[in-house]
Amino acid sequence: MTASGPSPDLGGELLSDKVKRLVLDRIIHGHYKPGERVVEFQLAKELGFSQSPVRDALRELAAIGVITMHPRRGARVRMPSAKELADVSQVRAEIDALAARLAADRLSAATVATLEELVDRMLDRLADGDFPAVTEADVRFHQLIVQASGNRALEQTFEQLAPFARTFLTLTLPDVDVHEILLEHREILTALTAPDPDGAADAARRHQLHVRSLMLSRAATEDGDQLAAARTS
Structure with missing residues (x-):
């Protein structure tokens, strides 16, 4: 059928x-x-x-x-380049900051409990080397915050960029220690549950800019590899 x-x-x-x-x-x-x-x-x-x-x-x-x-x-x-992913993270920094600011006073107890579970899952799956599971938990964590913001336009924009978030983790996890980046989700959650809208926005923005910094470093490595390859060809 x-x-x-x-x-x-x-x-x-x-x-x-x-x-x-x-x-x-x-x-x-x-x-x-x-x-x-x-x-x-x-x-x-x-x-x-x-x-x-x-x-x-x-x-x-x-x-x-x-x-x-x-x-x-x-x-x-097509695998996006590290520079493209860094650009997405720069945009996500503002999207996630706004979502966290709006969601701080709107989170239900059930959503908070789910967010806590997702942070634990990210860290557990990272320890197991189950990178796809880490990506799923990471995207779901941020998605729940966006949904809790109550802003449909924000949610639609997030959904457009979510595939890049998954690509970032898939591209990065096997080669880089992202344990500290994953721990930043706890900082976001602490500010959300305070509730501290400004603190939640700042924590969400810092998190994505940290991701951006990591991807820019990777982009520099990619450029160096391409240059080296061109010189030897």
């Missing part, structure tokens, strides 16, 4: 959103490698969908730079 619109079985979720989430999960978990082709027809057949929602999902991923679309070569996975 094929479909191309919202399905009651998915709780009203657009099929293209389901496909987009699946492709992102596969990129994060290494099922789709950078440069590898994502075949529209094969994916549609696998999922039992028409090609329309698959095509829409790939176009949306191309719009945020995770996929490239070529008329003859189809869709291929």
Whole structure:
């Protein structure tokens, strides 16, 4: 059976959103490698969908730079550069700061408990070397704060950039000690639960700027590697 619109079985979720989430999960978990082709027809057949929602999902991923679309070569996975990820973190610094400021007086006890669990999960999964699980907990932590802000425009902007957050961790975790960065989530949570809107905003901003600094360092390394390669070619 094929479909191309919202399905009651998915709780009203657009099929293209389901496909987009699946492709992102596969990129994060290494099922789709950078440069590898994502075949529209094969994916549609696998999922039992028409090609329309698959095509829409790939176009949306191309719009945020995770996929490239070529008329003859189809869709291929694209790994954003460290500089691109640093730029996203700079924008996220302000988005997350505003979200934390707005959410500080709005968090329910249940949301606070979930945020605490997510911080513990990040640290536990990092110790286990389960990097995809760290990315899931990290994105969910920030997503909950944005959702608690009550600002729909802020939430929509966050969702556009969330794939880059997952890419950052996937790109960085195997090579860099990010334990201190993960601990910064506790600083954000402490300020949120005080509640201290200004302190929460400052902590959220510092966290993302720390991420940006890390990615700029990685970008410098990438540039050095490219320069070295050019000199030896």
